[in-house]
Amino acid sequence: METGPNSERAAQGGQSVNRNAAMKFVVLLGFVSFFADMTYEGARSVTGPFLATLGASGAIVGLVAGLGEFIGYGLRIVSGYISDKTGQYWIITEIGYCLNLLAVPMLALAGNWQLAAALLILERTGKAIRNPARDAMLSHATSQIGHGWGFALHEAMDQIGAVMGPLLVALAIGTCDQYRAAFRILLIPALLALGVLGMARILYPKPRSLEVKTTVIQSKGLPRKFWIYILAIALVAAGYADFPLIAFHLKKAASMPDTWVPLLYAGTMGIDAVAALVFGKLYDKVKVKSLIAAVGLSAFFAPLAFLGSIKAAMVGIALWGIGMGAQESILRAAVAEMVVPERRGSAYGIFNAGYGFFWFVGSALMGIFYDISIPVLVGFSVLTQLCSVAVLVAVSGNSREYPGIDTIR
Secondary structure (H helix, E strand, O other), rough: OOHHHHHHHHHHHHHHHHHHHHHHHHHHHHHHHHHHHHHHHHHHHHHHHHHHHOOOHHHHHHHHHHHHHHHHHOOOOOHHHHHHHHOHHHHHHHHHHHHHHHOOOHHOOOOOOOHHHHHHHHHHHHHHHHHHHHHHHHHHHHHHOOOOHHHHHHHHHHHHHHHHHHHHHHHHHHOOOEEEEEEHHOOOHHHHHHHHHHHHHOOOOOOOOHHHOEEEEEEOOOOOHHHHHHHHHHHHHHHOHHHHHHHHHHHHHHHOOHHHHHHHHHHHHHHHHHHHHHHHHHHHHHHOOOEEEEEHHHHHHHHHHHHHOEEEHHHHHHHHHHHHHHHHHHHHHHHHHOOOOHHHHHHHHHHHHHHHHHHHHHHHHHHHHHHOHHHHHHHHHHHHHHHHHHHHHOOOOOOOOOOEEEOOO
């Protein structure tokens, strides 16, 4: 076998090619998420007020938001397991995106809150189907460029779309003075997302080839650290109010004009994108400690968003955006480093299901608390997130890349 400077240069050249391919794959899926988020985040920026116009109460808004997340996240256990067993990551991802995106423009046809709620849940169901398979594919590429940075870059592009979507919705509402026109125009980015997704599959039919090669010496199921991590994430999810409930509060308590809500949401998604990049880069240096910092910082969004003035509420929503940016980037990066590649589909499914179940419980409780006592809602939100910090401290104690297994690179 050839050795020496020439072989070393060849190896370095091969690594460079793989790294470039990995970066292109992450960016390409980032564009898919850019257009996808334009679609469903544009809709989500006004679903609270839209449901209110259809006669929904605060409890119903909280329940619908939480139930959609619960059903959507719960299904990820199944889709993740099927992804690992069949290896059909692309097909499962494509089916999920179709359901996820095409349900949004159909909201223009909803004449009552029950039908609107069903479509919102369908949209979340589609996201549930595609996310574990997509994240497993992304994890192969991020192993080349840094899991924290790779997932953060994807999340940032995702959130740029989440900024553009609400702005598009605000423009549509300001021009036509109706939510239905906004939902109809969101068909355009939905179709663009599906087109880029098809291109990504043609260019990268086997994303697993992008993974940094590892030899697993010992592996016995999902590591203990992963399950402790799930507990911490469950607490974070339970205490994090969904934006539709915050928007409902702003419209009801502060009499905020309809066009302000999507604009405020767009700004929040911009903060989300910047926070994702900052905390993603930080994650590659200090691992879970970066998540502890993010949760500790964002834990106090609720008092400001629900108890303060309009200005205080904006500060609270900014903290909410920082927390979401960290959650949606480094939460996934941590899973990639805790679990071997062959089990990541299942791990992402379990991770997302646990997150979604406790998001549902928390959202439903906070919707009920809102109608009974807003200070109780705030206390519940702050307490659960601070409890999660204590659990994350325990998780951060072990910094090995794959806890419970040994690997050779």
